[in-house]
Amino acid sequence: MSPHPWRTRASREIYRNKWLRLREDIAELPDGRTTIYGVVTPGVGQCVGVLPFLNDGRVVMIRQYRYIYGEGHRWEMPTGGMHAGETPEEAAQRELQEEIGYRAGRFEWISSYYTSKSVVEETAHLFLGFDLMPSSLPQDDTEFLEIEAMPFAHVLDMVLRSDIRDSMTVTAVLLAARRLGL
Template identity: 40%
Template sequence: MKELSYFRETRKDSTLLYDGKVLHVYKDTINLPNGKTGMREYCRHGGAVAVVPLTREGKVVCVRQYRYALGRVTLEIPAGKLDHPGEDHTEAALRELHEETGYRTPALTPIGELATSPAILTEIIYMYLAENLEPGETDPDDDEFLELVEIPLEELVGMILAGEIQDSKTQAAVLKVYLMKQREQEAGR
């Protein structure tokens, strides 16, 4: 295995190209490991959370919504950005679960972190499993228009494998939960 220094790139200078509400676009000049100079363009993002709400009946509570950047309706698990730097990830996940689905849970199980596009984006999505769900009223943001859809976990996995779900966080989180549940069943035999 190669040493970390073989891969390391260091920033020589950085230029902020765009300073938005959610994204900050940079163009950096970097020193490459071979001694040459290179350039990297990337976006800084404060991070996000995603939740796989799994009902007692084994269904995943998904949200159907229009995604402007894609120009179409998508089917996804509940998710949202961290509201401020340093926000507790678990609290953010509980908030998003309630806002988008109305459900509450006494506890979340962390299932991993997802770097959505590590070549050009600093965003990390903190993923959770929510079980023992208690229903309630949704409280979406003013700019969110959502439809709740409950899909059996195994059926949702089939949709992912068939290419019907393109959202990366939904794919990663749902497949992780499916494998976790499979292992739990195997261990119980």
């Protein structure tokens, strides 16, 4: 039997900026007690990541400054938040064009999962991207990106030793390795 659901008795917004919202709910537990529950929603609560394969088997990776961790030396695949009204595939196509200047002729969905453990509402949709064609959209003006095509085996190695630490990249690379038999 699945665990009993909780009920939301009240909800109020604490904070909102362009990139995240925080609300505080009063939640009723299965035993009738109540607790406060802070819920953080980054953007629309959904994001995408694409591992983009060139025809020679290399993947296109990006590097940017990650403010929260104070570091800019780790590689990631293109990722980003979905916009309201977009499908995951549309968001994936837009992010590719904004971040690496390609669009994909074909996407292969590999996973949808919840990035964080309990207080952050964020579902990530992961794709492999194939048949890349040059096509650009303007970059987000707070992003400063470095781009490099790398052999997939090298990217997998960085994941296996936790040098790559971005959740979406880790998951997509491990799933891609299964499909490639690597």
